[in-house]
Amino acid sequence: MVTIMDRTGEQQEFKYDQIVYAFRPGKTTQVIPLEAATFLFRSHNPAFWVHTVDGQFLRRYGVTDAPADWVDEVGMDVLETSPLARNTTRLEGWDSEAVDPERGSATAINLSRTIHRERPGDYENQGASARVRS
Numbered sequence: 001m002v003t004i005m006d007r008t009g010e011q012q013e014f015k016y017d018q019i020v021y022a023f024r025p026g027k028t029t030q031v032i033p034l035e036a037a038t039f040l041f042r043s044h045n046p047a048f049w050v051h052t053v054d055g056q057f058l059r060r061y062g063v064t065d066a067p068a069d070w071v072d073e074v075g076m077d078v079l080e081t082s083p084l085a086r087n088t089t090r091l092e093g094w095d096s097e098a099v100d101p102e103r104g105s106a107t108a109i110n111l112s113r114t115i116h117r118e119r120p121g122d123y124e125n126q127g128a129s130a131r132v133r134s
Helices: 034-042 068-074
Strands: 002-006 014-016 019-021 029-032 049-051 057-059 061-065
Touching (some): 034 068
Antiparallel strands (some): 014 019, 049 057
C-alpha cells in the first residue's frame, strides 16, 4: 500500500481493474494498493497529467510514502508532491488537438471539401439496388 496525493487539489478519481479510487471529500491523499499505483504511474494517459501555468506537463499525482525498490522501478519523479497550479485555459483530454487554443472552441471541418468516393460492393446481395457507374 502506498499513499498518493492529488497535487492539483481537485481530488480527481481514477479507475483501475474495475475499481474506482476516489478521494474523500476535503482530502487530497488516499491509500491505494501498490499494483494500482504501478498502473497509475506507468500509464501515459493524459488524464493523469496536467498542464501547469508555467507551461510544463507534469504528473497529477505524487507518492508520499513508497518502498525504495518500487520507486527505483517506476521512477524517482513519483516522489514529487509539490502543489501544482493547473492552467485552466488549456484543454486537456482526448480531443485537445481538435481545439484552437486561442479561441477555446473546436475547429470546424469543411465537409464541402471532403471527397466522397463510391466504394465497390455487392449492393444487390446487401438489399440495395445495384449502382451503375457512368
